[in-house]
Amino acid sequence: MVQVAIIGLGPVGGSLGLALQEMAAGKGRRTPKAGANGRLPLLVVGYDPEPRVAGEALSRRAVGRVAYSLKEAVEEAGLVIIAQSGPAVRDTLQDIAPLLKPEAIVTDTSSNKVEVLRWAEELLPPEVSFVGGHPVLLPDREVNWESGLQAARADLFQGAIYCIIPGPRASSQAVDTVQDLAYLVGAEPFFLDALEHDGLLAGLNHLPYLLAAAMLATIGASAAWRDLKLLADPAFRHLQQLLSARPADFYQTCFSNRQPLLSWLDRLLAVLGEMRRELAGEEGGGEYLRRIVEKARAAGADWQARRDERLKELEALGAQIPSARQSLLSLFLPYGGRRREERD
Missing domain, CATH: 3.40.50.720 (NAD(P)-binding Rossmann-like Domain)
Structure with missing residues (x-):
């Protein structure tokens, strides 16, 4: 047995x-x-x-x-x-x-x-x-x-x-x-490899979790939170789901993986900094925001298609x-x- x-x-x-x-x-x-x-x-x-x-x-x-x-x-x-x-x-x-x-x-x-x-x-x-x-x-x-x-x-x-x-x-x-x-x-x-795994998961899993936590905490601390709750649409629910889709103590997992997570945070902050500069200025007309959104949409489409392809490759290996x-x-x-x- x-x-x-x-x-x-x-x-x-x-x-x-x-x-x-x-x-x-x-x-x-x-x-x-x-x-x-x-x-x-x-x-x-x-x-x-x-x-x-x-x-x-x-x-x-x-x-x-x-x-x-x-x-x-x-x-x-x-x-x-x-x-x-x-x-x-x-x-x-x-x-x-x-x-x-x-x-x-x-x-x-x-x-x-x-x-x-x-x-x-x-x-x-x-x-x-x-x-x-x-x-x-x-x-x-x-x-x-x-x-x-x-x-x-x-x-x-x-x-x-x-x-x-x-x-x-x-x-x-x-x-x-x-x-x-x-x-x-x-x-x-x-x-x-363990290092590769943790680096990839820091970007795909831990970073979105922390970003959602920061956004929800910031919005929830607003003096207008009472009215904001009434105006929250499905997009806000998706943000909340990023938190609820993880265990309550998931922040500990993020902290223990802090080195690769710091690298991803730095890259994200650089992009957010560029966004802020364009929003604060009078030039650009939203060109940087447009490029970022286009890149994001292309990455999402590529992920959907390539993940299915990669899964089929792994299934074929398993069948052998x-x-x-x-x-x-x-x-x-x-x-x-x-x-x-x-x-x-």
Whole structure:
């Protein structure tokens, strides 16, 4: 029996659990060949700091068993998924380090990878492999983070890009396992460097969040806020959604990724400075604003077209790796699947 432990049963951890539970029951879209009884020998054990949430996860069948301590969750697990963010990831790595069995595989789902990989290197035993992970959802998959486990859904990762950043001590077996995990929950694995990942996410994810926070805080502090609320149109709602689409403590994630974020902020401030100069002057007639808007529209159109093209490329690569793909199971069991080296 393969045991997978999920620590943190919010929208991400709960959705991973639901997807793996469907796979175990032989119902997943990418489920490997099941046993004689139609099920896979997979046990999903869930732990959450709030026992009530863990009980809820069991009721929703997001986990097959609830653990009421980290020790109970990880001591027999071949794969441990830390579905938390910010400093909570470090705390969990520190707490589980002495509890893991030899050659266990640990991964996470947080959006900062340089920091998390450093923590894993410092805290985990040398015989344990750490492979960083970060699922990036499809643009139309909106998550109500405030709803916690209630926002979890088995198909949350369908079509997602699952960033995979192996730690320096990660075995090829561990990398295969996390790659196959991504594939099995419906995502497309995408390998990249930790520094590259954090730099890209700073611009795409963290910068818009901080910009929305600054704008909403500024508008909300206005003496005219009472009337402004009445005049807010759908554009204002989209601005608010940039905040609500992230967990309440997401500012900590931004702060821990501050070096690449500072670079993006500097570039944004330079553009805003040019805008201000044109608005304050009498010359130009809005020419700079026009060029910026045109560039923004072109970038948006290019993103939509090229993302779909890139996703098809990744799907084609995934199709070249046969059946998950028994390998997630074969890494822990003496049968099924083939190693990546043998498949290539």
